[in-house]
Amino acid sequence: MQDRTEQKKQLRSRLRKLRDRLDEQMREEASTRMNDGLKRELDRLRLSKNRHMRKPLNIFSYLSYGSEASTAFLFEEGWKQGDMLLAPKVLADPPRMELRRVTSREDIEPGVWGIPEPKASCEVLHPENWPDLDLVLVPGLGYDLQGGRIGYGGGYYDRFAEQLEMQCAERSKRPLMAALVLPGQLEPEIPMDPLDLRLNLLITPEGILHIE
Template sequence: MQQDHTEQKKQLRSRLRALRNRLDEQMRAQAMKQMNEGLKREMDRLRLTKNKHRQGPLVIFSYLSYGSEASTAFVFEEGWRQGDVMLAPKVLANPPRMELRRVTGTEDIEPGIWGIPEPKDSCEVLHPESWPDLDLVLVPGLGYDLQGGRIGYGGGYYDRFAERLEKHCAEQGKRPRMAALVLPGQLEPEIPMDPLDLRLDLLITPEGILHIE
């Protein structure tokens, strides 16, 4: 049974990756424009709520896009422009995990493992105890469903991050919104999920933002 499930996920990853790689460039550009407009509205809304309670700048953790992924260039540019605290992942081995490091501009970013952009070693680390201070997390992936299901690349980095985040959030009674940028062709009727796979709160699509209950 487990083997069937693993094989099912493997085939789904392969199909979704091929689909994303083949996405028409004009369609991609139009979709990104619409998604960035939705993302800006969400960031403005979060900022407004935070300002009402005088809680300081937004704290956003986002992947640095690579290859055919939905681009996160806008979220970083907009965040820096607004004075938000922008964090990006640095992948570490033994044990495999991600560090959340603050990036204050493009000069803080360099090609890392497999050529994927990541923060430089000189960038300040946000320690796990402070993860509940995050307002928004943008998670990469290959496919999503309307129940907040997600299929990533199979490394489990974001699932492990979400599990640790949940522990600290439970202790502190607050948690960030988990979101994904959904390109055309990435929405599936149902994603096969494992118990520890992270679930999303928001799907940012070209048609608008879907809030998962």
Template sequence: MQDLAELKIQLRSRLKQSRDLMDVSMRQQAMTQINAGMKRELEHLRQAKSKGSNRPLIIFSYLSYGSEASTACLFQEGWNHGDVMLAPKVLAESPRMELRRVTGEQDTEPGIWGIPEPKNSCVVLSPEDWPKLDLVLVPGLGYDLHGGRIGYGGGYYDRFAEMLAAKCAMTDKKPLMGAMVLPGQLQDKIPMDLLDLRIDLLITTEGILHISNKGL
């Protein structure tokens, strides 16, 4: 019987290949639908947060690279509304991520693997302030309807989620953990370790799915 690690390796390879080979027109159509869903969800979050105070959202999202679901529209939407937009800067020697504020494309540059990330001049959000986040948009290769996610194997977002949960345990606030799901990424079941992060919100071409992870 295959162990969990081997299952994950094979699933990553299959899902990565499928995503890389996606037809360009299919991808564009999918992103149009996903971006429309994301805008609706952001508007709901703004309405729930503001309650007359018109406070900006605080959003942490990956900067898309290669065949990933594009976050360009999300960042532009956030900047247009005056939201606080944060992106990860990878500290490979740690290994962990810093959350740095980006106010426009001029604040980003290629990182150690060529992936876009904030410049060193961008302000860092202290881990003590992580509970103030409203939405975390997580990259990945596959997802399921139970909140399961399979990433790229580095564990950066799993470690971040563990630290975030510890910080949020001292408050009454916890951000939504969301993902944008391209065609072919939604699976029947993702093999999960106990400490793997789980998703609360899936933005798909079919609509928005809110997931309850209670008891999982």
């Protein structure tokens, strides 16, 4: 039987190549449809916070880089609607992410490996306040219909999700965990380990999939 670590390594390699080679026109069309679905979901979440008026959201999202599904629309739409937008700043010792608030493009700079991240001057959202998040948008290479996800192998989002779960258990409140799924990223089954992050929402070009 193939070793789980090797299985994941090969799957990451295959999915990264598929994503990197995605036709640009297909990518643009898929992004437009996903953004339409994302806007509807954001509107639904705002109304669900208050039936009588749309309330701003607290959103944590990756800042897209390279061939990743673009999150530019999410940030522009969120800033326009008055949402609180947070993005990850990677720290090395121990390996972890800080959630820092970004209020405009001026708050963003190239970080580790050239990946965009918040500046050091940006406000930190401390873990005890993470349950106040409404939506978390995570990056990844592949997903399945059971909420499975395979990331890049660093474990940053899995560690974040584990700490988030501990905080949420004390508050009985937790955000939706979501992903933008480009063509070719949906797999029949993603090999998952017990502590791997699982998703509640897949935003695809064909529509939004809510996972029980």
